[in-house]
Amino acid sequence: MTVDVPVGGVGATGTRAARGAVDLPAGLAGPLEAFRTHLAAERGLSEHTVRAYLGDVRSLLGFAADQGVATPDGLDVAVLRGWLGSQAASGAARTSLARRTAAAKAFTAWAARRGVATADPGLLLGSARAHRTLPGVLRQEQARALMEVAAVAADDGDPGRLRDRAVLELLYATGIRVGELVGLDVDDVDRGRRVVRVFGKGRKERTVPLGIPAERALDEWLRRGRPALATPASGPALFLGARGGRLDQRAVRRLVHRRLADVPGAPDLGPHGLRHSAATHLLEGGADLRSVQELLGHATLATTQIYTHVSVERLKATYERAHPRA
Secondary structure, X not given: OEEEEEOOOOOOOOOOOOOOEEXXXXXXXXXXXXXXXXXXXXXXXXXXXXXXXXXXXXXXXXXXXXXXXXXXXXXXXXXXHHHHHHHHHOOOOHHHHHHHHHHHHHHHHHHHHHOOOOOOHHHHOOOOOOOOOOOOOOOHHHHHHHHHHHHHHHHHOOHHHXXXXXXXXXXXXXXXXXXXHHOOEHHHEEOOOOEEEEEOHHHOEEEEEOOHHHHHHHHHHHHHHHHHHOOOOOOOEOOEOOOOOXXXXXXXXXXXXXXXXXXXXXXXXXXXHHHHHHHHHHHHOOOOHHHHHHHHOOOOHHHHOHHHHHHHHHHHHHHHHHOOOO
């Protein structure tokens, strides 16, 4: 018995994986579905992260099936390296290889823990290190201009534009992820203390402060905008779409790109660009690294340190433009 499963990655040239579909044996398809449940229910990963992991593992298992592997116990380090080699040969970037390596190691570790495999070959697999690129950020005056654009658009009291202004203010004020933003409920905002309760990766909860402009934009949305869009099916969602359902991440991304296009000279960034900008501006304003780490919900300080490099690079660029002997 085989199961036809769409592939999220590209396998070796000429194989079924490369053609975009994998006839996985039942001995691989069943564990793959159990791994999906583990990622979503037990680890509490976001839908986007689960989809990315599963796409990579599907590709791995498709490659393994072409090598005659019928169960996770048949995976060994040679198969893992062969799959990664085929990905590199097909032109995968270092960042993609690093992500796929992590996905493969997560699957083999899970399979060994669950007893689906007798050993964990991922332990013998090195980690591909991605090149660390500095994220794009707005200058502080560009961030102010973005909020002014949103405020002017919301002057007519249109519910959608009131929501858009509140969304942009909250993203920049708190630095939260877009998935965290659309997952907020009305009760997650403590307007008296001016803080918002956020559930991050792995459903880890943290409390993030927000400034007065964001509080005012939220107040306008809750007082005048949300009631106009709410339906009996809206539930407790803080931000609603045009039909009254919980606002979608894609709509937020379109909003950020659209409004930034109205800011002269601003780079074309998505919601994560506002997160990067908030972190960078906090550090430029004198915030310490550990406070920024806690605000952003980073598991390790090393992730937050990328923003110190952003600040240094911006300082160097300013120096080179302004100093007569640069």
